[in-house]
Amino acid sequence: MKKSYQRLRGTLDFYPPESDLIQEIVGKARNLFNTFGYQEVILPILEREEIFTKSVGKTSDIVGEKQMFRVEGKDIVLRPEGTAGMVRSFIENALYTKKDFYKFFYIGPMFRGERPQKGRLRQFHHIGCEAFGSNSPYLDVEVIKLALSILQECGIKGIKLKVNSLGCQQDKANLTNFLKKELISYRSKLCPLCQRRLTTNPLRVLDCKEESCRKVVSHLDISDRFLCKECLCHFNEVLSLLKELEIDFLYQPTLVRGLDYYTNTVFELVHKQLGSQDACGAGGRYNDLVKNLGGPSIPAIGFALGLERMLLLLKKPDLTSKVLVFVAYTSLNVYPQAYKLLNTLRKNKVSSDISYKEKSLKSQLRSAEKAGANFVIIVGDEEIKRGHLIVRDMKKSCQRTVECSRILDFFLS
Ligand SMILES: [Zn+2]
Ligand SMILES: [Zn+2]
Structure with missing residues (x-):
């Protein structure tokens, strides 16, 4: 293995x-x-x-x-x-x-x-x-x-x-001295770490999370009288x-x-x-x-x-991609045109993606759905000859034909 x-x-x-x-x-x-x-x-x-x-x-x-x-x-x-x-x-x-x-x-x-x-x-x-x-x-x-x-x-x-x-510093020193004196009689009731703190840093006993230490601390009168x-x-x-x-x-x-x-x-x-x-x-x-x-x-x-x-503390959001447009193609013959279109969209800051695997149109549409795309532009063998593209609205499940020259306006307007 x-x-x-x-x-x-x-x-x-x-x-x-x-x-x-x-x-x-x-x-x-x-x-x-x-x-x-x-x-x-x-x-x-x-x-x-x-x-x-x-x-x-x-x-x-x-x-x-x-x-x-x-x-x-x-x-x-x-x-x-x-x-x-x-x-x-x-x-x-x-x-x-x-x-x-x-x-x-x-x-x-x-x-x-x-x-x-x-x-x-x-x-x-x-x-x-x-x-x-x-x-x-x-x-x-x-x-x-x-x-x-x-x-x-x-x-x-x-x-x-x-x-x-x-x-x-002076107030902190006064409080520390007070704690040293007060806590010594409770020494055995403190957690092992706080027993050490008693000589090194008695202040820390005050916010120890151990139940036994918290009980000891609750008996102390500290408030703001050391300020x-x-x-x-x-x-x-x-x-x-x-x-x-x-x-x-x-x-x-x-x-x-x-x-x-x-x-x-x-x-x-x-x-x-x-x-x-x-x-x-x-x-x-x-x-x-x-x-x-x-x-x-x-x-x-x-x-x-x-x-x-x-x-x-925050609810986990759903997995949603930020890709707005997915560019699909009906055959590998039109892949160069599809790839060119993708780069034009990106140059105009339209978030877009394409499949880099040889896939059927059907599975490209599935990929688009997984990517959370709102639109798919289908570059079709027949349509491209007439200077057209198909724009499919994934949310409304409908599609329309758009002229190649107007495709940017469609997304930028
Ligand atoms: Zn002071
Ligand atoms: Zn403790």
Whole structure:
């Protein structure tokens, strides 16, 4: 038996209609980004590992739990997320010396090196954006509104918005210290991962999905009491702006997100249909990241939507081809004329196709039907001598004779 190859675990092949659907989602996202004043960047998939250990954090799942896809023998990884690379590029190109405010978006693949499990792919795609240079709560709300608009425009209903504020570094440190003290007495009740987190990153215990950890967390009094005056004021403004725009949200003080670089506003877009990994997008502020990666102190905020998660929430469309016209022929004698006609149609942007197999007219009509063609132009031995073509309307099941010279007008008018 011949050897056959299978795709790698945790990767997906996309065919129509799913690949068409992806293009539609990407198109709608691009339009909305433009409407909101964001410009597209295309950045490398390969980056130095260090930019992620320094930004996402050594104790994050991505770095600490060795989820990055490393290039063997090098300090290079396939990017696990888009923000760190964006910040690296922003600093490297010294964009801040040219303008004091930037809004970018990106669409592309991201990678994980861990063993793939349900809902967690090895290669997946993010639609994301980043805004640099402002700490305005109005910008926080713009970014949230933009993420929601993309999901809505794609026809995804039932999304819930969860928001929280982690505060500045000092506030985060205060909360961390509080958690260290409080959680130590519950240590045995935490999952093994959270027991480790207790010393490395106690914040992460707050959003652990394990039932035992959630129970422990529910006893804690955290709310917004660890926010300093300035951060509390910022957060309250974000919340009241959301109300003003009539955006429903759930304030969840335990929402911390898995990445160390977040400060202040964090948010998650969840859908109950997605199960335990219920987020189809998330984002937040990272006001210290530009500085931490070697740039000046510039506040920033962004989000990323998971394309595959979005696909799970959309009904699969029917398999329909986009070919409008199928060119058929009654015999191989007229194939050259049929082929010429096909090229004329295409030159005039009429989507069209032909059979490249020697087939009877009957089976060509069947192929046309499978291709979803609305019309079939039949190039007939007899008709072509008189300068005529037959146009068959596949939807109405009727046909008429059209002069060769008028065929383009027929489709273009
Ligand atoms: Zn603060
Ligand atoms: Zn846990």
